Amino acid sequence: MRFISNLPIGRKLALGFGVLVVLILATGLDGVRDVRRMEGLIDAMAAQHALPALDLREANVQMLFTSRAVRNALLDEDPAAVARRAGDIARYDSAFDARFASYARAIVREEQKVMARDVVARVARLRPLEQEAVAAALAGHPETGRALLPAMRAQADSIDAIFDALTASKVALMQDEIATADEESRDAVLVMLAFLAVATGFAVVTALGIGRPIVRGLREVAAAADGLADGDLRQRITVTSGDEVGQVGRAMTRMIESQQALAQVAAGLSAGDLGVAPQARSEHDALGHAFTGLHATLGRLIAEMRTLVEAARQGALATRADADRFAGAYRELVQGTNALLDAVAAPIDETAQVLDRMAARDLTARVQGRYAGDFDRIKGAINTAVTTLASAMEQVHVAAEQVMSASAQVAGGSQSLASGSSQQAASLEEVGGSLQSLAASATEGAASAGRAQQMAGAARERVADGRQAMTQLSDAMDRIRASSGETAKIVKEIDAIAFQTNLLALNAAVEAARAGDAGRGFAVVAEEVRNLAIRSADAARSTAALIEESVTHARLGVELNATALSRLEDIDREVGRMGEMVTTIAQAGASQRDGVAQINDAVDEMNGVTQQVAANAEESAAAAEELSSQALVLNDLVASFRTGSGTDRAEAAPSGAAGPARRRVSPARALAGAA
Structure with a gap:
């Protein structure tokens, strides 16, 4: 294998x-x-x-x-x-x-x-x-x-x-x-x-x-290549075969070791540690030579930045770095840092001069240099602040003069308000007495309306009882008429039975006549039966006539009862409407009574408020005199500042003071007139 x-x-x-x-x-x-x-x-x-x-x-x-x-x-x-x-x-x-x-x-x-x-x-x-x-x-x-x-x-x-x-x-x-x-x-x-x-x-x-x-x-x-592509240099390859896969694995191992060494150098540079110097693996190691040059350049750049920082700490903002020692972006960085110091030092100097003049109460000082970006915003903010402060001082001066004039008018108006409030309190006491009489009358009217409402309710209940009794009477009459009709049917049945009995008696008489002497007794009985049948028929007809007359009278009684019931219903509706009107009157009387009570309470409250207003008016007069004296002190303080428009202020002060004084007189006079 x-x-x-x-x-x-x-x-x-x-x-x-x-x-x-x-x-x-x-x-x-x-x-x-x-x-x-x-x-x-x-x-x-x-x-x-x-x-x-x-x-x-x-x-x-x-x-x-x-x-x-x-x-x-x-x-x-x-x-x-x-x-x-x-x-x-x-x-x-x-x-x-x-x-x-x-x-x-x-x-x-x-x-x-x-x-x-x-x-x-x-x-x-x-x-x-x-x-x-x-x-x-x-x-x-x-x-x-x-x-x-x-x-x-x-x-x-x-x-x-x-x-x-x-x-x-x-x-x-x-x-x-x-x-x-x-x-x-x-x-x-x-x-x-x-x-x-x-x-x-x-x-x-x-x-x-x-x-x-x-x-x-x-x-x-x-996997090692993916980790290396993601920047993970902790990869470890264990392939030892002699085929192409083993060759690739060994090459990847050497590349990972090289990247780990460069990463260690880069980590030191990112942490500010320039003590670890990179080493090129060969003359063809472009990345190693690049890291060596980067290490040297960063060392020189850090030395220059340390010089600038130390000078800035000492307040020597005129110190600049040597840009000729660098090239490319590093040279631009050093030149930009020098330009930054120039741009920062100029507005700081001019701003310090303006603040010195403001400290001496000279509000005419302004930043005059031409700046860009945030420095221009700082210039605008300082100039705007100085201008706003100067304008505020002028407005405070004008306002102090107006306060002096207005305080005098407020004092006079407060005295007039106090006098008017006293008169108004006396009038409110008279109104309170009249309202108490009106409240007593409203209470009596509400009580009378309540009694009328109770009487109307009692009348409506009696009418309802009468209507119920008439309804029951109508039902009884209907039942009587129905019973009479049934009785008439029975009488007619009796009449029919009498008629049949008469016919049977006639037939019996005929049969008795046919029988001769043997049927004579039966003929007598048949004659009696016939007489009884005739009498029964006559009595039935008389009873039927009486029943018909009773039915007629019962129908008339039902019609009269219906008419009376209709009249009672009309009376019930009228009594109901009268009760609703009396209820409305009672509610209106109660509302009037409550309204008069509320008005009486409001008048009492107005009387107390009027007395409080009179006391407050006297206090306002005293406060206005104190305000006038404080405005005089404030006017003297503002006059000590230079705002660049002193002549215009002196000329415009009388008219400026008169305008607000006239505007403040109107409410005081209106208050006095209302009192």
């Missing part, structure tokens, strides 16, 4: 695939041989068994056709049809002879040959009978031919039995051949599977033996 692992990859693949191709060819040749053998078996089976079996079956079919044609000829009465049947029989016999002769030529077993000769002999005995029967049918004597049918049927049955035996024998031979073919097919499959198993096993062993070391080594090298 060590020898194979040290072979080049091309030779490994050629060796493995060569052996695999040989095994595949052997498997294919064995398969072709087996297929050819199976084709021979199939051809032999078809020639010796399948085709003869088809000939035997077809001969049997032709014999059946002959038997059917003979029967049809005996059944047909048309001579032309019988003649056609005779032609069909001759054609069927010829086809039978051809098929059976083809079958007989393919017979290989002696017992089958014996049965075939027996079939030929029996057919030879059957055909004369068939010909005789057909001839009788052609002669117009089908009954003679039908007499031959039992003999023909016996011959045909014996032939069918021999055909069945031949078919069974042929089927048995075919099954034996099929079993032999199956056995040979299984043997061929087993041999082919053995070849395939050997080829597959060798392929697997070859793939694992050749591919696994290659794949393992390539994966290890690829």
